[in-house]
Amino acid sequence: MTDTLTPEIARRDAPARLADRRDLPTRVAVNLQHLLGLSTTALERSVRGMLDEFERQIVRLADKALNNEQENAYFDTLYIVKRGREEFLSRFMGVIESAIARFDLPVPFKITASASPSISRNTLRLIDADDLEGAVVLDDVATKAAVRFSGELYELGHRMGVLAGSPRIYAERLPLGPACLVEGLRHAAEPLALSVEHRSLLYRAFERLVMSDLGALYQVLNRSLIEQGVLPRLHGLVAAAAGDGVESPKRPASLSPVPRPRPADAPTVPQPAPAAESARSRPMDDSRLQESLQTLRKLLKQRRQATVHWVDRVELDQALADLQQSPNTSSDIRRLGHARLKRIVTEQLRARGWDSGMRLRGEDSDLIELSSMLFEYLSRDAIEDGVTRPVLIKLHVPYTRLALHDPQLFLRRAQPARLLLNGIIEACRFGIDEVEGEVDFTLSGQIHMLVDRIAREYTGNPHLVDELLETLSMYMANQTKRTDAAERRHVAAATGRAKLTIATTQAREAVTERLAGRRPTKLLRTLIDKAWIDALALVLLRQGDASEAYRRRLAVVDELLALTDATQPAPGLLSPADLRQEIEEGLSQIGYHADDIPLVVQKFLSPEAAAQEENPSSQVELAIKLKNRARLGAEASPAEAPIITVQADDSPLNAAEEAALEKLKLVAHGTWFEFLHGAHGVKARRKMLWSSVATGTCIFTNLRGAVVAEQSLKQVARAMSRGEARILDLDNEAPVERAWAQILRELKADTPRP
Numbered sequence: 001m002t003d004t005l006t007p008e009i010a011r012r013d014a015p016a017r018l019a020d021r022r023d024l025p026t027r028v029a030v031n032l033q034h035l036l037g038l039s040t041t042a043l044e045r046s047v048r049g050m051l052d053e054f055e056r057q058i059v060r061l062a063d064k065a066l067n068n069e070q071e072n073a074y075f076d077t078l079y080i081v082k083r084g085r086e087e088f089l090s091r092f093m094g095v096i097e098s099a100i101a102r103f104d105l106p107v108p109f110k111i112t113a114s115a116s117p118s119i120s121r122n123t124l125r126l127i128d129a130d131d132l133e134g135a136v137v138l139d140d141v142a143t144k145a146a147v148r149f150s151g152e153l154y155e156l157g158h159r160m161g162v163l164a165g166s167p168r169i170y171a172e173r174l175p176l177g178p179a180c181l182v183e184g185l186r187h188a189a190e191p192l193a194l195s196v197e198h199r200s201l202l203y204r205a206f207e208r209l210v211m212s213d214l215g216a217l218y219q220v221l222n223r224s225l226i227e228q229g230v231l232p233r234l235h236g237l238v239a240a241a242a243g244d245g246v247e248s249p250k251r252p253a254s255l256s257p258v259p260r261p262r263p264a265d266a267p268t269v270p271q272p273a274p275a276a277e278s279a280r281s282r283p284m285d286d287s288r289l290q291e292s293l294q295t296l297r298k299l300l301k302q303r304r305q306a307t308v309h310w311v312d313r314v315e316l317d318q319a320l321a322d323l324q325q326s327p328n329t330s331s332d333i334r335r336l337g338h339a340r341l342k343r344i345v346t347e348q349l350r351a352r353g354w355d356s357g358m359r360l361r362g363e364d365s366d367l368i369e370l371s372s373m374l375f376e377y378l379s380r381d382a383i384e385d386g387v388t389r390p391v392l393i394k395l396h397v398p399y400t401r402l403a404l405h406d407p408q409l410f411l412r413r414a415q416p417a418r419l420l421l422n423g424i425i426e427a428c429r430f431g432i433d434e435v436e437g438e439v440d441f442t443l444s445g446q447i448h449m450l451v452d453r454i455a456r457e458y459t460g461n462p463h464l465v466d467e468l469l470e471t472l473s474m475y476m477a478n479q480t481k482r483t484d485a486a487e488r489r490h491v492a493a494a495t496g497r498a499k500l501t502i503a504t505t506q507a508r509e510a511v512t513e514r515l516a517g518r519r520p521t522k523l524l525r526t527l528i529d530k531a532w533i534d535a536l537a538l539v540l541l542r543q544g545d546a547s548e549a550y551r552r553r554l555a556v557v558d559e560l561l562a563l564t565d566a567t568q569p570a571p572g573l574l575s576p577a578d579l580r581q582e583i584e585e586g587l588s589q590i591g592y593h594a595d596d597i598p599l600v601v602q603k604f605l606s607p608e609a610a611a612q613e614e615n616p617s618s619q620v621e622l623a624i625k626l627k628n629r630a631r632l633g634a635e636a637s638p639a640e641a642p643i644i645t646v647q648a649d650d651s652p653l654n655a656a657e658e659a660a661l662e663k664l665k666l667v668a669h670g671t672w673f674e675f676l677h678g679a680h681g682v683k684a685r686r687k688m689l690w691s692s693v694a695t696g697t698c699i700f701t702n703l704r705g706a707v708v709a710e711q712s713l714k715q716v717a718r719a720m721s722r723g724e725a726r727i728l729d730l731d732n733e734a735p736v737e738r739a740w741a742q743i744l745r746e747l748k749a750d751t752p753r754p
Helices: 026-063 068-101 129-148 150-164 178-192 196-209 211-227 234-244 282-307 313-325 329-336 338-351 362-380 388-405 416-433 441-457 462-515 522-543 548-564 576-589 597-605 607-612 619-628 655-665 713-721 735-750
Strands: 309-311 358-360 671-677 682-692 697-701 707-712 725-727
Touching (some): 026 068, 026 150, 026 196, 026 211, 068 178, 068 196, 129 150, 129 178, 129 196, 129 211, 150 211, 150 234, 178 211, 196 211, 313 338, 313 388, 329 388, 338 358, 338 362, 362 735, 388 441, 416 441, 416 462, 416 735, 441 462, 462 682, 462 697, 522 548, 522 576, 548 576, 697 713
Parallel strands (some): 309 358
Antiparallel strands (some): 671 725, 682 697, 697 707
């Protein structure tokens, strides 16, 4: 198995398996075997869960890919990981077993860029940038975990040192330590040959889902060694050392500490009275003990106050300014969460030279905590793979500085920075993340420009906020104007189509009534169905059913039926000249070609003359021309056509669908709906821009005013009954106001009542 280990872990004299360590004492071997079993069970479960989540993340990113090349790259990575996950687990657990097997060898784990085996140690070469970036990420992951679980690693290092017969084993070379695990991750991921971007995603998934649970694993391992009698009292010694602020001295627990000389001004603490003393002396001793205790507490308070160094507002603002310009701040907030900003600020202050006795003043600490709560709640409402969450991460530190400069940010709704934050969030969520169709790259670029300027240029100058707020307001106002204009065009077009549908239905019913009991020729029926019904509908739209023009158009139907049926007498409603003129005028109004109109008229009014022409048009040719003619109202361009066309739905509705349909008929235009579509139930907001009870259709638009669906009311009612659509009860509160209301409710619920 040694050929599966990395050069940093495997050596010729280092065993690859625990079973190969026959030189170990029996008790040590049993303890190590037990630790290996516990760690294998926990880590294998965590790593499998990490791979599952990584595959789901790759699928989500593929759905959001901007082009086919990027999408194919994501799916290639998904295929590679699925195919190689068992080998990944085998290589990872092999590193863990080898590390435990050679736990007593003083070789630290190294997180370095992999080198080619053909390069000798005396040869100089540049490290590949991709390998260096991966090494930096892994080093960051290991360092953060070592700091986070320093207490558990301290105990485990002491106990592993006892098994090895050596002093405490430090985290850098501790089996099952963070450095060991990330080296196992690097070794396991090496055969996958992932790209730099996808490999970084894998490393961060490992950090979130495996490294975050190490505290529980280390506690289990320490508890197992305690049960085997390995330093069972170490925890008490660690706690005592932590209380003194220094590492506990290396001496047996049975030895008493060396007494220190008492200062001259220190109070004398009397020893408790022996148990054999009489009850008569106990009240006096209790009083003296109480007085001494109060004196000790007073001295301790003075000592604490003398060692506390309060961070002033200027120094705190400078630390936040450093974080604002640091490229690692966004990744730290993304990894730790908005709620850990105070911890990040504390680490930055220590990097600036502040000692462990520093403290933030009460008001500053509260402002940072309120800012963290605000951005945490704002992030909860954003979709996982959208642009809103990265934008909030970039804005968190600058807005914390804004809150320190002007606490009115949390109080006044009209505060400019608060208005700007509301505008950016609404533009990201409602203009980009939750919009169906193509991404508005212009809006996306505008938002990123504003956010980058805040993160890069804000230094406490309020004029920058005013300038950016004005820029955003002007852009969104223009966007609203464009949206309103587009919606007006859609409403006008939909209203016209509805009126045409009603008129066509009325004309068809009138013609059907006249055709009852008649047997017209196929050519005449084609003329009526494909052309004359449109001519009747056009007159109905322009002049109504009570007009003389509409009666003359209906009379044309009667006259043509009489001409083609010798058994029926001519109604005599129109003279031959008027009949010819009416047919020519009607066909011309509906867009019939000028060269074809005489052929139609001659075919029906003068069939003998049509037969004597040199190139007579046959009935088949004329019928084909009539059938191929574009119908009235069917001239919409493909760009203006709805994404989802209305389909006939004559199936009966059940009770729930009938109730939903009746509710839909009362919904006002402009009401927002939420639809679920896709296998993953992706939510999409749509506005019911227009609906018609007469035609049973409705039009939905997205947040930019583009038509995304034209459906029948029955289709929407069925979707509502299945839970795939619902009416949104939107309030007019801005995102920041909604977040503050939720924070206030939770704080009140968590506050104990007196």
